[in-house]
Amino acid sequence: MSIRHSLLALLQDRPRYGYELRIEFEDRTGAAWPLNIGQVYTTLDRLERDGLVSKDGDDGGGHVVYSITAAGAEEVAAWFAGAVDRGNPPRNEIAIKLALAVTLPGVDTSAVIQSQREVSVKALQEHTQARKAASGSKGSMDTAGLLVLDSLIFQAEAEVRWLDLCEARMVQAHGNGGAN
Template identity: 60%
Template sequence: MSIRHGLLALLERGPRYGSQLRTEFESRTGATWPLNVGQVYTTLSRLERDGMVEQDGEDGSGHALYAITDPGRAELNSWFRTPVDRSNPPRDELAIKLAMAVGAPGVDIREVIQSQRHHTVQAMQDYTRLKARALGTEPVNRDEVAWLLVLEQLIFQTEAEARWLDHCEARLVRLSMLPPDEDTAAAPEPAAPVTGTAAGHPAEQR
């Protein structure tokens, strides 16, 4: 998550102070990724150091205001135009857990999968209820639409995770049917990094 670019995007709408930026960031994302004021001011200090923002006086209550600069605006525009890099994906704790659980002594990996599936489905149901509540009234401002986009991404993500867990369980069933000597083949070569458009097709929009 780029807090740096998120703050620049908010400052593009006009000068803001630290706690105001935190409130607006959380409003846009439904507090899915909460910030604390310390994070905001640390990021603002780095942006100021890099010439992306500058201090712009104070508001009527004495809060120090920050404004985006031309280099900051250029950085923001570049971020919007540049696809999110998928060639070096972040570590995924669930994928690592299942990879380590395969063949681990005393670990029932199917139990691990079933436990995770229960949690994932519960999260998906919670997100779906939030979406239904959000759609109870038509979104009327940018913050409401932005939160709905984030919420739908979470729903698609948990749906994909549930399908992947089903796939993992099916693969383990096939593995259990192999003769012991075929169960110890050499590890495959690492996959080449994905470049360009990510493999596969994006989830169908609703």
Template identity: 70%
Template sequence: MSIRHSLLALLHEGPRYGYRLKSEFEDRTGASWPLNIGQVYTTLDRLERDDLVRKEGADGEGHVIYRITAKGQTEVSSWFSSPVSRAAPPRNELAIKLALGLTLPGVDVGAIIQAQRGVSIRALQDYTKARRDTAAQHRPADTARLLVLDSLIFQTEAEVRWLDLCEARLMQLANPPR
């Protein structure tokens, strides 16, 4: 996830201070990916270093206000117009855990699969309930949260299907064809 580009996108609407950026990011993404405020300010420092934002001074309450630069506007426009690359998929901790577990003695990969399936199904239930509750409110502003929840539901459904496949492969290993 690109915090860098997310903050630039929010600043594209207008100047903001760090905590407001954090709050708006979490509100607009349905609080699915909470941000650490330290990460926000570290990212803002890097954006300033790269001439993508500049400090505008304080707002009277001690908040340092940031404004996007022309270079930052170009960067965020480019981000929105470019597809997300699939060339280097993000690391999947669960896939790594299962792959390593299969190659090390004494690791009960079946137990790992079962434990993860339970966590994934509970998450799927939570996401589905949150989606149902959000959709029932019929507010146009909730569309962004619904999109995020749909994405999380689809990803979690895919993970459960993949865990089923992993379990089937384990059974094949335990009972090879004759």
């Protein structure tokens, strides 16, 4: 996830200070990815160093206000115009855990799969309930929040299906005399 580009995009609306950016990011993404305020200010420092934002003084309450520069606006426009690179997939702790489980003696891989499936199904149920509640409420959630929930639902569904496949492969490996 590009915090850098997300903060630049939010600064296109209007100048803001760090805590406002954090709250606005979480509001617009349905709080699915909470930001550490230290991460926000570290990113703002780097953006300023790179000439993509500038400090506009303070808001009268002691908060340093940042605004996007022309170079920052160009960078965020390029970010929106381009696709997210899938060339280097992010590390997937579950896949790493299972890959190691099947290659190490004494690890009950079926138990590892079952434990993860329970967590993944629970997450799927929670996201689905949140989506139903958001869709059915009078003050329905905004489109951005619904998109994030839909993404989380699809990811959880895919994870459960993948765990089913892992379990089937383990059964097949045992049937063929494979380890673990």
